[in-house]
Amino acid sequence: MFTGIIQAIGEVRRLEPRGGDLRLHIATGKLDLGDVVLGDSIAVNGVCLTAVELPGDGFAADVSNETLSLTSLGSLRPGSRVNLEKALTLQTRLGGHLVSGHVDGLGEILERHDDARSVRFRVRAPDELARYIAHKGSITVDGTSLTVNAVDGAVFELNIVPHTLQETIMDEYAPGRRVNLEVDLLARYLERLLLGERAAEAGSSGVDLALLARAGFKV
Structure with a gap:
């Protein structure tokens, strides 16, 4: 989880093809990596990635084909600047809002x-x-x-x-x-809760006027 408060601007060093997808290498600039270990999450332009290399002044992360197809990471090039945020802790101030790092x-x-x-x-x-x-x-x-x-x-x-x-x-x-x-995560969960028992039905189309009327809302 993240807060959406950007901690540093990083720069793409290189994109390394790896068996059909790629490994992304990023220089992290002023971002303090002193408390980061392999396997930790870092958001890159809002995409939650896992650190698999920590050379000291940056990190590398593997990016799957699905992530490349659903986000803008596939358009990055060496020299591209990116927003960076480390995963939040229980001591982190929630200055923004709860962010999952899963791009919609x-x-x-x-x-x-x-x-x-x-x-x-x-x-x-x-x-x-x-x-x-x-x-x-x-x-x-x-x-x-x-x-x-x-x-x-x-x-x-x-x-x-x-x-x-x-x-x-x-x-x-x-x-x-x-x-x-x-x-917003709350909007997604609210929609799911309003579906009630219909949430378990295959092909459920989400909240509509008919559902709201049955729940007692005036529409």
């Missing part, structure tokens, strides 16, 4: 414009994730815990303050860029 889908940056010292982004999420994105709710973009400022269908808006731009890779974002999205 790829979003696309649609627009970017300045708003005083902040920058506003409009991002398109996959249609199937739209129901989990709420005004003033939480969303994780490339591992960064953010607040949704506005929602219009599957498009949502973010307001990014200067500190976040400086401490993450978001200042690189331009229209057309694809980003890793993870929706």
Whole structure:
């Protein structure tokens, strides 16, 4: 588990093909690896990866074909900058929100414009994730815990303050860029709980108006 508070910006050293998938080597910059051991989890652009090598000034992690196909890690190149966060501990301040490091889908940056010292982004999420994105709710973009400022269908808006731009890779974002999205865990569990006994049915389609009506909600 993670908090979505980025601890350092790392840099991809190399991508090493390994039997059809790859091993990703990352220089971790200011990230303190003194308490990291082999097998620990580190989030790279919001993707939970397992450290399999610790050369001292970075780490390496194996990335499966499934992860490459479902996230933006497959587009990384030597020199690419990445957001890094070590797994949280019981002593960690939860400054963001609970993040699993399991990417739900790829979003696309649609627009970017300045708003005083902040920058506003409009991002398109996959249609199937739209129901989990709420005004003033939480969303994780490339591992960064953010607040949704506005929602219009599957498009949502973010307001990014200067500190976040400086401490993450978001200042690189331009229209057309694809980003890793993870929706709020609570939204996913709430949907599952509302299904009740239907959750065990194969092919259950999720929460709909009929289900809400049967549960006593006025729709």
